[in-house]
Amino acid sequence: MDKMEGKTRGEERKIGVIETWSRKHRLLFDGVTRHPLVLSIRDGSINIASFKKWLAQDYLFVRAFVPFVASVLIKAWKESDESGDMEIILGGVASLENEIAWFKREASKWGVSLSEVVPQQANKKYCGLLESLMNPEVGYTVAITAFWAIEAVYQESFAHCIEEGSKPPPELKETCERWGNEAFAKYCQSLQNIANRRLQKASDEELKKTEVMLLNVLEHEVDFWNMSQGNV
Numbered sequence: 001m002d003k004m005e006g007k008t009r010g011e012e013r014k015i016g017v018i019e020t021w022s023r024k025h026r027l028l029f030d031g032v033t034r035h036p037l038v039l040s041i042r043d044g045s046i047n048i049a050s051f052k053k054w055l056a057q058d059y060l061f062v063r064a065f066v067p068f069v070a071s072v073l074i075k076a077w078k079e080s081d082e083s084g085d086m087e088i089i090l091g092g093v094a095s096l097e098n099e100i101a102w103f104k105r106e107a108s109k110w111g112v113s114l115s116e117v118v119p120q121q122a123n124k125k126y127c128g129l130l131e132s133l134m135n136p137e138v139g140y141t142v143a144i145t146a147f148w149a150i151e152a153v154y155q156e157s158f159a160h161c162i163e164e165g166s167k168p169p170p171e172l173k174e175t176c177e178r179w180g181n182e183a184f185a186k187y188c189q190s191l192q193n194i195a196n197r198r199l200q201k202a203s204d205e206e207l208k209k210t211e212v213m214l215l216n217v218l219e220h221e222v223d224f225w226n227m228s229q230g231n232v
């Protein structure tokens with residue numbers, strides 16, 4: 001075995017593959033979590049039409065996200081080496097019931113009719129990616145890493161909107177808190193720990209597959225923000 005390569009893997013193990021990838025793909029991560037739409041929430045300049053569009057489209061996305069998370073649960077049950085994974089993922093499934101109810105309440109507050117929402121192209125594509133990840137041939141490591149990424153980008157984005165020095169519109173504070181709160185950050189950290197544990201044991205081929213999927217998820221997240229802002 002090549003000496004340097006061994007060292008590189010050793011390094012990754014210490015700081016975690018996720019952290020290594022976050023550094024390597026910083027620009028793309030920032031493209032999601034520091035997207036102009038996110039920054040406009042943070043500085044209070046957001047166009048409310050963009051928010052409403054996001055709200056309606058994200059409701060549809062979350063409905064597709066439920067079966068995806070359920071599929072991760074099935075993979076955990078079949079493939080996980082740690083029984084504790086199931087409780088964490090199950091907690092994720094359970095909280096989505098609440099989330100869907102929140103979207104309905106929020107939509108009615110803003111006068112958005114969810115029954116009439118038509119999925120936009122970027123949303124359809126992203127839901128298509130979720131559906132492809134539900135395939136039984138997609139392994140647990142890829143799926144749990146996707147799950148982590150999808151949750152973590154929202155956590156980071158919305159936490160940024162309510163950090164020190166931000167001035168989000170008061171009527172959007174609750175939305176920001178929903179994903180930007182400490183408990184959600186902890187939950188994302190639990191998902192990251194699972195992903196890291198799996199990636200540490202993964203073959204080179206699995207690592208490659210997972211990294212490609214991760215970039216794919218991030219690109220779809222950028223497109224989703226663009227769509228909400230009306231740039232697509």
Ligand SMILES: Cc1ncc(CO)c(N)n1
Nearest residue numbers: 058061062150151154224
């Ligand atoms: C587009 C998108 N990505 C991530 C999440 C987080 O759960 C969400 N609700 N919607």
